[in-house]
Amino acid sequence: MPETAGRVAIIGRAATVAAFRGAGMEVAGLDDNEDAAARCQALLDSGCQVVFYTEDIAGRLAALVERNRTRPLPCLAALPVGDSRAASERLKDIVRRAVGADVYAGRHPPSAVSQPGGS
Numbered sequence: 001m002p003e004t005a006g007r008v009a010i011i012g013r014a015a016t017v018a019a020f021r022g023a024g025m026e027v028a029g030l031d032d033n034e035d036a037a038a039r040c041q042a043l044l045d046s047g048c049q050v051v052f053y054t055e056d057i058a059g060r061l062a063a064l065v066e067r068n069r070t071r072p073l074p075c076l077a078a079l080p081v082g083d084s085r086a087a088s089e090r091l092k093d094i095v096r097r098a099v100g101a102d103v104y105a106g107r108h109p110p111s112a113v114s115q116p117g118g119s
Contacts, residue, residue, distance in 0.1 A: 009043045011036065011061075012054030016081065025052075036060035040076070044068075050075045055086070 010020045014029025021027045026048060028039050036057045041064060043051050053061055055078045065076045080088045096102050 007048050008050045008052070009048040010052045010054075010079070011040050011043065012057055012079075012081075016054050016056075030057065037064050040064055044074050049073045050077070052077050052079045054079055055081045 007026050008024075009026035009028060010017045011028040012030060014031070017027050017029055026043065028043060030036055030039060036053075037060060040051060040053065040061055051074060053076065058065075058078050061076070068074055068076055075094070077094050078086075078090050080091060092102070
């Protein structure tokens, strides 16, 4: 089994995701022109079972996310960047499905990732 089996990763702009390395996550920092879908697929192929991605690259991962949407693993989940309501709602839905209850009960999950120099 690959060395990263069962690992959790995060992919997004390098400046945004670098701090997650300290939490033990595998970090895939992207350059502006880098193929996000290919890099994310490489994480999945290496055995990562949960890959978080910052919402600002969601469009670049849409086809990959859709292909894996109904499968329990791998899990691809958007992390809100700043005050994004769409990613917060998606994160809320993922948590609800994982634990079987709406732990946010009418509230929105807090923004998980803040942009460097802003929000």
